[in-house]
Amino acid sequence: MNYEREQQYLGQLFDEVATDEEPFDDDSSLQDDDEETQDHNTDDEQDIDDPNNILDLPDEIMEEVAHEKAAYYIGKDGQTKWRKHPGNSQVGTSTLNIIKFLPGVKGNAKGLKFAAEIWSLFFTNEMLQVIVDNANIYIGMCNLNPNNRSTRPTDIIELKALIGLLYICSMSKNSRVNASDLFRTNGTSMEIFRLTMSRERFRFLLQYIRFDYKNTRIERQKYDKLAPIRKIFDSFNSNLSKYFCVSELTTVDEMLVAFRGRCRFRVYMPNKPNRYGIKMYSLVDAKLFYTANMEIYGGQQPIGPYKVQTDNVSLLSRLCHPISGSSRNITMDNFFTSMAVANALSTNHKLTILGTIRKNKRELSLEFVQPAKRPNQISMFAFQDKATIVSYIPNKNKNVLMLSTMHHNENKINQKTGKPQIIVDYNQTKGGLDTVDKMCAAYDCVRATRR
Incomplete structure (x- = not known):
């Protein structure tokens, strides 16, 4: 047995x-x-x-x-x-x-005390919305079962939750641990994973998250090798110098x-x-x-x-x-x-x-x-x-x-x-x-x- x-x-x-x-x-x-x-x-x-x-x-x-x-x-x-x-x-x-x-700190970063507020300066809601929109477009293109709750479209709140779980994995040295072990129910895993989302949803989001519009990617790659990540990377990179000297x-x-x-x-x-x-x-x-x-x-x-x-x-x-x-x-x-x-x-x-x-x-x-x-x-x-x-x-x-x-x-x-x-x-x-x-x-x- x-x-x-x-x-x-x-x-x-x-x-x-x-x-x-x-x-x-x-x-x-x-x-x-x-x-x-x-x-x-x-x-x-x-x-x-x-x-x-x-x-x-x-x-x-x-x-x-x-x-x-x-x-x-x-x-x-x-x-x-x-x-x-x-x-x-x-x-x-x-x-x-x-x-x-x-x-030192400058601009809108002055006076901020909480990590989530500081993080939002570098990963703005506009950037996250681009990721959400492209992920939902790709999910819709894949003809998935609409009755399966694990394959539904996502939103900014859930995307932030996913990123938060990835941060928790890094802080607890569990980034290389299999997802099945992260969502165990026998008391050997962190409870926050199961309380945030299901294991199937966690795996689904990691598979279907996208940073650009797939249908125009081939055309954009004709003049840009970094087309799949260009918009998000440039936005993040420009934010680096805005809030700290x-x-x-x-x-x-x-x-x-x-x-x-x-x-x-x-x-x-x-x-x-x-x-x-x-x-x-x-x-x-x-x-x-x-x-x-x-x-x-x-x-x-x-x-x-x-x-x-x-x-x-x-x-x-x-x-x-x-x-x-x-x-x-x-x-x-x-x-x-x-x-x-x-x-x-x-x-x-x-x-x-x-x-x-x-x-x-x-x-x-x-x-x-x-x-x-x-x-x-x-x-x-x-x-x-x-x-x-x-x-x-x-x-x-x-x-x-x-x-x-x-x-x-x-x-x-x-x-x-x-x-x-x-x-x-x-x-x-x-x-x-x-x-x-x-x-x-x-x-x-x-x-x-x-x-």
Whole structure:
């Protein structure tokens, strides 16, 4: 008898998994499996090149290098000059880092005390109504049994209840628990699930919830890869900067939202814990870990209103839009850092940057890229009017290259660590998005279905 009950229970679990995964052909227009592999090496420490492998430069450039060698370092491009000694020392904070907007809560968020009120600022009733309308349209298209109470149309109140149950699952670490176990009646599950809705209704809503109008999706996908979630994502993203102003120190980095289903802009990143997923770029407060702006990486968009430039200068200009002109600093890794980015953010957005820089950049001099004879834990600085670079040797055959437009004419060494102050400041601010990733992983709401 026990064997028969176990077999019956296993059969119910298999049926539920199959039901959770269907109907799957609804998103067939998204299932062109065009996975992209991205192996971005963003390690702070870089290997030192062979000093005998020196870049060959034209004779006229070599003559200029020899002539300028006493006072300047000359970049590998033969044009960029870096002073060996700082210019006029600047006392106090640079004018580029005197913030114009104080950090903290702003707008309609001021004075709110309850979590539900704050949540409603980011997920407005207008956004929820879009989800409800599209879900009900899809439910009506599926020719379901009208006499079954579990397949009736939904509304905003029920949608909020569903989202609340997903939050409870995340807080109780039950997001990966089967729905049959969440709705048990033997006292081993949380009673709030059964009091809110039935198990069949819970599973039904997760299957049929939709964020766009299915009948026009194929047409919209001709010019937008993110058509199924574009309206909801853009609305939420725009709300992020309306109610909170980030601190003077921010971080830009990439995050990988775990996803192993089929998707035309899914990426494979072996250096990330999840490896497969949807890549997003984010602007995060380095102190309070508040996300101020996001952009989903969809690869090359088709020609149309959503086709944008994907170079780092254009990408960072879009990401820093909420803080443009506010004199804040952005910490970034070597995937983003370059002199072109530094000059663009300083000139067009009045922002400074701090980040590691790759040794293959043409504006760096050979003395910084190939410091083979320099002892360990020794730093080397070079200066321009609006930028400072430092090369630090932490260990044998390792080199840390940093570029900063926040530190002007500074060659300070931190007395506690023995590292340049530029590197100390970088280490204190670079982990903003990593902390956000940990917080999201700690309260993961994702259900274990292909959708």
